[in-house]
Amino acid sequence: MTGLMSAKKQNREEVLNKIEEKGFTDYGHYAGKLLSAIWSDAVQGAADERKKLRIAAALNNCDYDAVLISVLENNLAEVLEGMAIAAYALGTTNSAVYLPSENDGLADRIMEMSKGYGLDMQIEVGIVDTHITNTNPFYNANGHFETYAALSAFFSDPETYRPSxxxxxxxxxxxxxxxxxxxxxxxxxxxxxxxxxxxxxxxxxxxxxxxxxxxxxxxxxxxxxxxxxxxxGPDVCMIDQAVVRMEKICYKSCGKCTFCREGSRQLHAIFKEMTAGKGSASDLALVKEIVDAMEFSTLCSVGKTAANPVIGVLANFDDEIEDHIKRKKCRTDTCKAFMNIYIDPMKCEGCGDCVDECPADCIEGDEGYIHMIDDLECTKCGKCIEACEYEAIVRASGRLPKLPEKLTKVGKFKKR
Ligand code: SF4
Ligand code: SF4
Ligand code: SF4
The missing domain is CATH 3.10.20.90 (Phosphatidylinositol 3-kinase Catalytic Subunit; Chain A, domain 1)
Structure with a gap:
C-alpha cells in the first residue's frame, strides 16, 4: 500500500498536479486522452447532473473476449490501490468495478480487498459506457484496469516508474x-x-x-x-475475416444505438454477400456511408470501433475486395462460393471411383465415359479429389475451362 500512503502524504491538489505533469493517459480505446482531462470532465459532469462522483474501473467494451481481465485477476491489489489514489485525489470513496460477466469468486475478492483501501465498492456486471453514460445516482470517472495499476506503480516509486x-x-x-x-x-x-x-x-x-x-x-x-x-498468415482471406469480426460485434452490440446495432448488421451482411460471390461495387459506397455514421452516432467503444475491421480491409486489402466483387475469386479458396470442383475431361479414365465417394450423389457418368460433376448440387467437400487416383478432379477458383456437356467416351473429348 506504499503508493496510497505516498499519495496521502500530499494534498489532493498535489496528487492531481503530479498526474497531470506526468501526462498519464488512459489505456485502450481512449488511449491518448489525459487522465486529468477524463477526471475533470467527470467532476464537471457529476456537478452538472447533481450526481455522486464514482471511481470506476473497467475493460474497454470492445475487448470482446475480455482478454485483459487478467490484469484485474493478477494485479487486484495494484488496481484497487490505483482506484484508491484516484478516489483520494477526487475526494470520494464511491467506487465500482465493472466485470464483463458474472464472476462470484473475483467479485468476492474485490469486495473483501477494497475495504482495506477505504473504497465503498460496488460490482457492476456487463459493459460500461466508458466515459459517457453514467449509472444513477453516480457519475463515473472511468478508467481501464491497467490505468489504475499504473497509477499505483507510479505513486509507489515515482523515480523508477516507466510507462509500460x-x-x-x-x-x-x-x-x-x-x-x-x-x-x-x-x-x-x-x-x-x-x-x-x-x-x-x-x-x-x-x-x-x-x-x-x-x-x-x-x-x-x-x-x-x-x-x-x-x-x-497468408492463408487467411481478409474478406472472410471481416465477416467473422462483424459477426462477433453484432452479437456484442447492446442494441441501444441504432448505428451500432443496424450498422454492424449491415456491414456484416454486405461482406457476407461478398464471400458468397454476390458483392457489387455499389455496396462499397454504402459501406463508407455506414462507417462514417457509426463513428459519430454511437455511445461507447463497441460502436465507435465496430467498423474498424471493415475500415482496415478497405484501406489495405482492396485487391482482395476486387477479387471477390469483380474477378469472382478468393485468393485463399476460403470462400467456397468461388471454388469450382470439376473433372478434367483430358484426365478422367471413367473408372467411377469418385461416384461412390460423393456424399451429395452429384457425379454422373458410366464406366468408360468421362464423368461430370453437377455444380449446383456439389457441396465442394473435396472427397472425390482424394478418391481419384488419376488426379483428374481439380479444385480451382476463377473461370472453368471447357467441359463436356453430355456423356462423352474417354479419349473422345475435344478441348476446342
Ligand atoms: S455503441 Fe451503443 S449500441 Fe453499441 S454497445 Fe455501445 S451503447 Fe450499445
Ligand atoms: S474422375 Fe477420377 S475417379 Fe472419377 S471416373 Fe474419372 S478417373 Fe475415375
Ligand atoms: S466435392 Fe464433394 S460433393 Fe462435390 S462432387 Fe466431389 S464428393 Fe461430390
Whole structure:
C-alpha cells in the first residue's frame, strides 16, 4: 500500500498536479486522452447532473473476449490501490468495478480487498459506457484496469516508474501470454522473429493493417484496446475475416444505438454477400456511408470501433475486395462460393471411383465415359479429389475451362 500512503502524504491538489505533469493517459480505446482531462470532465459532469462522483474501473467494451481481465485477476491489489489514489485525489470513496460477466469468486475478492483501501465498492456486471453514460445516482470517472495499476506503480516509486503496456500476440487461434513492454515499442518487436511473407495482416486490437504496420509504435496514443496483436498468415482471406469480426460485434452490440446495432448488421451482411460471390461495387459506397455514421452516432467503444475491421480491409486489402466483387475469386479458396470442383475431361479414365465417394450423389457418368460433376448440387467437400487416383478432379477458383456437356467416351473429348 506504499503508493496510497505516498499519495496521502500530499494534498489532493498535489496528487492531481503530479498526474497531470506526468501526462498519464488512459489505456485502450481512449488511449491518448489525459487522465486529468477524463477526471475533470467527470467532476464537471457529476456537478452538472447533481450526481455522486464514482471511481470506476473497467475493460474497454470492445475487448470482446475480455482478454485483459487478467490484469484485474493478477494485479487486484495494484488496481484497487490505483482506484484508491484516484478516489483520494477526487475526494470520494464511491467506487465500482465493472466485470464483463458474472464472476462470484473475483467479485468476492474485490469486495473483501477494497475495504482495506477505504473504497465503498460496488460490482457492476456487463459493459460500461466508458466515459459517457453514467449509472444513477453516480457519475463515473472511468478508467481501464491497467490505468489504475499504473497509477499505483507510479505513486509507489515515482523515480523508477516507466510507462509500460501489457501486450500479447495471437498467432492463428493461439493467444500467447501477456508480456510487459515499454510504451513506444514497435509491433515488430512484439510479434518477434517472423518472416514478412508469413504475415498477410496485423490486427492491433480492433484495427486491421497490412504488414507495413510492423514498424508502427505502440504508445500512449496508439494501442490495442484488448492488448492483443494478432498475426494473420497468408492463408487467411481478409474478406472472410471481416465477416467473422462483424459477426462477433453484432452479437456484442447492446442494441441501444441504432448505428451500432443496424450498422454492424449491415456491414456484416454486405461482406457476407461478398464471400458468397454476390458483392457489387455499389455496396462499397454504402459501406463508407455506414462507417462514417457509426463513428459519430454511437455511445461507447463497441460502436465507435465496430467498423474498424471493415475500415482496415478497405484501406489495405482492396485487391482482395476486387477479387471477390469483380474477378469472382478468393485468393485463399476460403470462400467456397468461388471454388469450382470439376473433372478434367483430358484426365478422367471413367473408372467411377469418385461416384461412390460423393456424399451429395452429384457425379454422373458410366464406366468408360468421362464423368461430370453437377455444380449446383456439389457441396465442394473435396472427397472425390482424394478418391481419384488419376488426379483428374481439380479444385480451382476463377473461370472453368471447357467441359463436356453430355456423356462423352474417354479419349473422345475435344478441348476446342
Ligand atoms: S449500441 Fe451503443 S451503447 Fe450499445 S454497445 Fe453499441 S455503441 Fe455501445
Ligand atoms: S474422375 Fe477420377 S475417379 Fe472419377 S471416373 Fe474419372 S478417373 Fe475415375
Ligand atoms: S466435392 Fe464433394 S460433393 Fe462435390 S462432387 Fe466431389 S464428393 Fe461430390
Amino acid at each position: 503496456i501489457l501486450l500479447a500476440v495471437k498467432r492463428g487461434e493461439v493467444l500467447e501470454g501477456f508480456k510487459k513492454y515499454p510504451l513506444g515499442v514497435t509491433v515488430k518487436k512484439v510479434v518477434g522473429d517472423i518472416a514478412e511473407e508469413d504475415i498477410m495482416a496485423l490486427e492491433i486490437g480492433t484495427k486491421i493493417f497490412d504488414r507495413t504496420a510492423l514498424d508502427v509504435k505502440i504508445d500512449a496514443a496508439f494501442q490495442p484496446e484488448n492488448g492483443v496483436v494478432s498475426v494473420l
